[in-house]
Amino acid sequence: MTDKGQFVWKRRHLVGLDELSAAEILHILDTAESFREVSTRSIKKVPALRGKVVALLFFEDSTRTRMSFELAASRLSADTVLFTAKGSSLAKGETTLDTARNIEAMGVDIFVIRHGQAGAPHMLARKLRSSVINAGDGQHEHPTQALLDIFTIRQRLGRIEGLKVAIVGDIAHSRVARSNIIGLRKLGAEVVVVGPPTLVPSAISAMGCDICHHLDDVLGEVDVINILRIQFERFGGNLFPSVREYSRLYGMNAERLKRCKKDVLIMHPGPINRGVEMTSDVADGPNSCILQQVTNGLAVRMAVLYLVSQGTE
Amino acid sequence: MKRLLTAQQLTRALNRLYRLVDSNLPKDRPLAVIGIRTRGETLAQRITDRLRQSRTHPIDYGVLDITFYRDDLSLRKGMPLVRATEIDFDLDGKVVLLVDDVLATGRSVRAAMDALVDFGRPQAIRLAVLIDRGGRELPIAADFVGASVNAPPGERVQVHLKEHDGQDGAFLIKSGKRRRQ
Numbered sequence: 001m002t003d004k005g006q007f008v009w010k011r012r013h014l015v016g017l018d019e020l021s022a023a024e025i026l027h028i029l030d031t032a033e034s035f036r037e038v039s040t041r042s043i044k045k046v047p048a049l050r051g052k053v054v055a056l057l058f059f060e061d062s063t064r065t066r067m068s069f070e071l072a073a074s075r076l077s078a079d080t081v082l083f084t085a086k087g088s089s090l091a092k093g094e095t096t097l098d099t100a101r102n103i104e105a106m107g108v109d110i111f112v113i114r115h116g117q118a119g120a121p122h123m124l125a126r127k128l129r130s131s132v133i134n135a136g137d138g139q140h141e142h143p144t145q146a147l148l149d150i151f152t153i154r155q156r157l158g159r160i161e162g163l164k165v166a167i168v169g170d171i172a173h174s175r176v177a178r179s180n181i182i183g184l185r186k187l188g189a190e191v192v193v194v195g196p197p198t199l200v201p202s203a204i205s206a207m208g209c210d211i212c213h214h215l216d217d218v219l220g221e222v223d224v225i226n227i228l229r230i231q232f233e234r235f236g237g238n239l240f241p242s243v244r245e246y247s248r249l250y251g252m253n254a255e256r257l258k259r260c261k262k263d264v265l266i267m268h269p270g271p272i273n274r275g276v277e278m279t280s281d282v283a284d285g286p287n288s289c290i291l292q293q294v295t296n297g298l299a300v301r302m303a304v305l306y307l308v309s310q311g312t313e
Numbered sequence: 314m315k316r317l318l319t320a321q322q323l324t325r326a327l328n329r330l331y332r333l334v335d336s337n338l339p340k341d342r343p344l345a346v347i348g349i350r351t352r353g354e355t356l357a358q359r360i361t362d363r364l365r366q367s368r369t370h371p372i373d374y375g376v377l378d379i380t381f382y383r384d385d386l387s388l389r390k391g392m393p394l395v396r397a398t399e400i401d402f403d404l405d406g407k408v409v410l411l412v413d414d415v416l417a418t419g420r421s422v423r424a425a426m427d428a429l430v431d432f433g434r435p436q437a438i439r440l441a442v443l444i445d446r447g448g449r450e451l452p453i454a455a456d457f458v459g460a461s462v463n464a465p466p467g468e469r470v471q472v473h474l475k476e477h478d479g480q481d482g483a484f485l486i487k488s489g490k491r492r493r494q
Contacts, residue, residue: 033397
């Protein structure tokens with residue numbers, strides 16, 4: 001849609017949206033557009049990565065992202081190997097780098113890494129010869145999730161520039177929020193983050209977004225509401241009084257939806273805590289694009305795998 | 314850059330190609346014309362338009378991007394944008410006319426046939442090219458050819474079409490680097 005074929009992708013790694021230019025982000029989205037068609041064929045496979053090996057290193061649990069990457073790799077005809085932290089050599093005291101180097105020695109071309117520590121994919125990208133794709137690192141970035149969110153927004157609303165996007169919930173612990181803010185700002189959208197003060201650090205405004213502590217105040221003015229999961233497993237202390245109170249103040253429901261713009265887009269990166277972040281009638285209603293996000297995730301990850309495999313630097 | 318065909322000569326070559334296609338493809342069978350991006354797409358569109366005027370049977374038109382099927386994918390670094398393949402009809406049992414601008418090594422056609430069989434089982438695939446320049450590296454031949462030229466190895470033939478380049482014509486270009494498709 002932009003730069004008709006003139007732009008040339010060069011990166012061997014995708015560790016975050018922070019280092020990408022707007023043109024590079026758009027190039028990924030445009031490439032994903034081409035891959036969307038592959039999933040509609042009767043034979044859902046192209047030989048683009050035939051003979052390549054993709055290693056999925058999941059030091060943290062994941063269902064959706066892992067399966068999405070696995071399926072994306074197999075639709076490109078790559079072979080995949082899976083490593084999960086549980087029941088592995090990690091339990092025997094091996095470092096992350098040693099684990100990765102050993103797997104690389106088996107002849108891997110692309111690493112897809114999810115790690116609890118921010119910066120782990122950056123470190124591996126510097127040390128390994130293979131390509132590295134960040135599938136979520138600590139509270140830092142989750143670039144492919146943000147890319148698929150932005151891809152879905154563009155698909156449904158036709159543009160990114162000039163839109164106003166609300167990101168609601170646990171901003172403090174969320175790599176999805178960070179990557180979304182970075183990507184959306186680069187493409188010219190306005191972002192407002194919404195949540196209780198304990199979950200929205202005031203320093204986040206340095207990323208170029210507005211802060212609001214009342215969901216009701218922004219409902220009428222936003223084009224997209226991206227609702228994050230409350231990550232009960234990530235924070236120890238009590239950051240809000242009760243789930244019921246959180247839901248009353250920040251939960252999306254039919255009544256709140258009525259006060260939104262008619263074609264407002266409701267998003268959620270999953271998995272949903274139904275009844276907490278949003279009610280079922282909203283999650284399954286016409287404004288929701290939650291399953292479309294999952295479908296698009298496959299095309300976006302195919303595009304990312306393909307592009308880094310062609311990269312030179 | 315040396316001119317191989319003027320606009321007028323290119324039109325004549327295309328007319329000849331069209332006549333060959335029209336007189337040899339069955340008139341009583343469903344037909345699909347599929348162009349290989351980028352110049353083949355435009356040629357396929359021109360051929361489809363004319364076939365639709367003279368035939369009553371429905372004719373499907375599609376576009377193929379063969380990037381994912383290339384055998385030299387890993388030899389090329391830094392790819393320009395891949396564009397979507399647009400074949401939103403069934404290929405089973407149809408006669409498919411594959412259209413490209415220049416036939417040289419045959420590798421694009423090999424990739425295109427691989428891609429087509431992922432979409433279904435055509436009754437037959439026929440190949441139409443505007444220019445056959447020789448230099449085959451695979452056992453592939455065109456069914457219909459607009460013009461044959463003997464281009465020296467190491468030089469490439471580039472077709473210009475007014476939809477993309479402002480005017481029609483074909484040129485011989487000395488180059489180390491080959492243009493995609």
